Structure formats: C-alpha cells, structure tokens
Amino acid sequence: MRPGPDSSATKIRDLALAIITERDPVQIWPLLMLRLVADLPCDLAVLVDLDWRAGTGHARTGAPDWLFEAPLDALIHAHMRSHPLLRHYAHTGDTTPLTLDEVADDRWWKGEAYRAGKAAIGIDRQLAIPLSAPDGRIRSVILSRGGHGFSNADLEYSLLARSLLDAVNSHHSAVSRYRGPGDPSDYRLTPRELAVLGLLCEGLTTRAISSRLGVAPATATKHIENLYRKLGIHDRVAAVRAAQELGLYVPRPTVRVLDGPR
Structure with missing residues (x-):
C-alpha cells in the first residue's frame, strides 16, 4: 500500500x-x-x-x-x-x-x-x-x-x-551572499566534495573520511580525485594550501577547556 x-x-x-x-x-x-x-x-x-x-x-x-x-x-x-x-x-x-x-x-x-x-x-x-x-x-x-x-x-x-x-x-x-573570498560554486565543488576538502584540511586519512561521511573508501577516494581535478592540484598538501588560499576552508575555532581557578 x-x-x-x-x-x-x-x-x-x-x-x-x-x-x-x-x-x-x-x-x-x-x-x-x-x-x-x-x-x-x-x-x-x-x-x-x-x-x-x-x-x-x-x-x-x-x-x-x-x-x-x-x-x-x-x-x-x-x-x-x-x-x-x-x-x-x-x-x-x-x-x-x-x-x-x-x-x-x-x-x-x-x-x-x-x-x-x-x-x-x-x-x-x-x-x-x-x-x-x-x-x-x-x-x-x-x-x-x-x-x-x-x-x-x-x-x-x-x-x-x-x-x-x-x-x-x-x-x-x-x-x-555573505561568502568569503572563496565561493565553492566557482570551482563547481559539490557540498559533499567541500565536506571532503574540509576533512582533508583537518588531516583525516581517506579511510577516516569515508568513516566520518558514512561512505565506502572507494567513494571517498573518488571525491578526493574530483577535488584534485577541479582545483588543478595533485596531492593533499596542495589541496590544503589551495583551500586556505582560495578561502574554501575556515578552521574551526579552538575551544579552550579551563580546569577552574588554581
């Protein structure tokens, strides 16, 4: 029914x-x-x-x-x-x-x-x-x-x-409308590819990325290959550099945990 x-x-x-x-x-x-x-x-x-x-x-x-x-x-x-x-x-x-x-x-x-x-x-x-x-x-x-x-x-x-x-x-x-210096659509990045780029910038491995996103390792690899192609790069170091230079990745603020007064 x-x-x-x-x-x-x-x-x-x-x-x-x-x-x-x-x-x-x-x-x-x-x-x-x-x-x-x-x-x-x-x-x-x-x-x-x-x-x-x-x-x-x-x-x-x-x-x-x-x-x-x-x-x-x-x-x-x-x-x-x-x-x-x-x-x-x-x-x-x-x-x-x-x-x-x-x-x-x-x-x-x-x-x-x-x-x-x-x-x-x-x-x-x-x-x-x-x-x-x-x-x-x-x-x-x-x-x-x-x-x-x-x-x-x-x-x-x-x-x-x-x-x-x-x-x-x-x-x-x-x-x-309030985008930073980099707009993902200028590079035809999909939301999933942008997520992968952020995880690359955080230092995650391909297997860790696949686990974080809930996809197969082969799928994560495919997303990374698409990123490299669209950004005109060939490795992770270049991906991180491009993401930062193009304004496609903003690091998450570090939260300091205080133990209380000493």
Missing part, C-alpha cells in the same frame, strides 16, 4: 527535524537527497542547477553515492533542453511538482536523450520538485524510479517537501 497524506506529513515532519538538528550545514543537501530516496522511495535523487539561457548546468549533489561516478554534467549539457520536465519549467515558470509521464510524449521515450540517460543512470520514470531560482535559471530536485511511475501519494509528499526544500534553498542563497 502506498503512503497516504498522513504518512507524508509524518515523513516531512521527521525530515524537518533531521534538518534542524544537523550540525554541519554542508551535509544538509546530501541528507535531503538520502531522505527523499528513502521516503518515496525512489532509485535516485539529484539536485540540478541550470542556466537555461546559456544551456549549461551542473548536478550539485545526489544520492545514492554511485551517482557521483555517473556523467551527470555531460548528460545535462547534452540534453537539458530536450528534457520534457526541464523544458516545461523553463517555458512556463510553473513551480508545481510534476512527473515525466505528465509532460513527455512519444518523441521523448523514443529519443536519444532518454536512451542516454537510461544507459548512464537507469533513468526511467521521473518526478521533479522545482525550487525558487533567479530568472533564466532552473534549480530542481529530480527523482528517478525504474519499473513503475509515481503515484498521487508521491505527488502529495512532493508538494509538502517542496516548501521545506525551498526554505533550505532560500537559506542557502541568503548565506551565500
């Missing part, structure tokens, strides 16, 4: 609680992706940020972890303007969560873009949750599921989730 409205409301309440109790802001979007995958459930969730006028965009974060190894940015660059959901939001300004089945025609299911997505990430049925974005841009969570489509109960959940996701999105945008 699919979850009803009461179940959706309970899941959204639990999701909101998880967000406000998360101590590391960098982890909020990865946390959201993981919870969306589990709550609906679906096979994958990805946050995309697109410049529709320029025809460019990036996948900011997603779940599960194997998604980071897929050519998401290449798929976006090649096919974003032919994707029925993205095209609908770009042309209408609609902010309602919709499924691919509601807007796609036979040309999509028989076309190159669908085949490429199917081969790369198993794309089949999709549901989009559009978020607030400046004119000319699209910011949306795309949920994918294989085998069967999304139900009315899934749409009910998505409508509730949209308000919560948009609140997180607005908070992130407000905070970014």
Whole structure:
C-alpha cells in the first residue's frame, strides 16, 4: 500500500527535524537527497542547477553515492533542453511538482536523450520538485524510479517537501551572499566534495573520511580525485594550501577547556 497524506506529513515532519538538528550545514543537501530516496522511495535523487539561457548546468549533489561516478554534467549539457520536465519549467515558470509521464510524449521515450540517460543512470520514470531560482535559471530536485511511475501519494509528499526544500534553498542563497573570498560554486565543488576538502584540511586519512561521511573508501577516494581535478592540484598538501588560499576552508575555532581557578 502506498503512503497516504498522513504518512507524508509524518515523513516531512521527521525530515524537518533531521534538518534542524544537523550540525554541519554542508551535509544538509546530501541528507535531503538520502531522505527523499528513502521516503518515496525512489532509485535516485539529484539536485540540478541550470542556466537555461546559456544551456549549461551542473548536478550539485545526489544520492545514492554511485551517482557521483555517473556523467551527470555531460548528460545535462547534452540534453537539458530536450528534457520534457526541464523544458516545461523553463517555458512556463510553473513551480508545481510534476512527473515525466505528465509532460513527455512519444518523441521523448523514443529519443536519444532518454536512451542516454537510461544507459548512464537507469533513468526511467521521473518526478521533479522545482525550487525558487533567479530568472533564466532552473534549480530542481529530480527523482528517478525504474519499473513503475509515481503515484498521487508521491505527488502529495512532493508538494509538502517542496516548501521545506525551498526554505533550505532560500537559506542557502541568503548565506551565500555573505561568502568569503572563496565561493565553492566557482570551482563547481559539490557540498559533499567541500565536506571532503574540509576533512582533508583537518588531516583525516581517506579511510577516516569515508568513516566520518558514512561512505565506502572507494567513494571517498573518488571525491578526493574530483577535488584534485577541479582545483588543478595533485596531492593533499596542495589541496590544503589551495583551500586556505582560495578561502574554501575556515578552521574551526579552538575551544579552550579551563580546569577552574588554581
């Protein structure tokens, strides 16, 4: 039996609680992706940020972890303007969560873009949750599921989730106005990669990073390799130096514990 409205409301309440109790802001979007995958459930969730006028965009974060190894940015660059959901939001300004089945025609299911997505990430049925974005841009969570489509109960959940996701999105945008000398988006760093960079700066090993983030060592290694590539560096020492010089890492303040009066 699919979850009803009461179940959706309970899941959204639990999701909101998880967000406000998360101590590391960098982890909020990865946390959201993981919870969306589990709550609906679906096979994958990805946050995309697109410049529709320029025809460019990036996948900011997603779940599960194997998604980071897929050519998401290449798929976006090649096919974003032919994707029925993205095209609908770009042309209408609609902010309602919709499924691919509601807007796609036979040309999509028989076309190159669908085949490429199917081969790369198993794309089949999709549901989009559009978020607030400046004119000319699209910011949306795309949920994918294989085998069967999304139900009315899934749409009910998505409508509730949209308000919560948009609140997180607005908070992130407000905070970014007060950015330091380095902006992670200038280097196309995902929130997870930025978290890995911070842990590298704290001296953690790859295995320790994988344990801290709850991912496989191979996944942590992949994040580190992506960091090196995006920052144009080749080792940990250079990563720490780049993070400090570019303003991408601010050391946590040292808390002095006093034993009391002597």
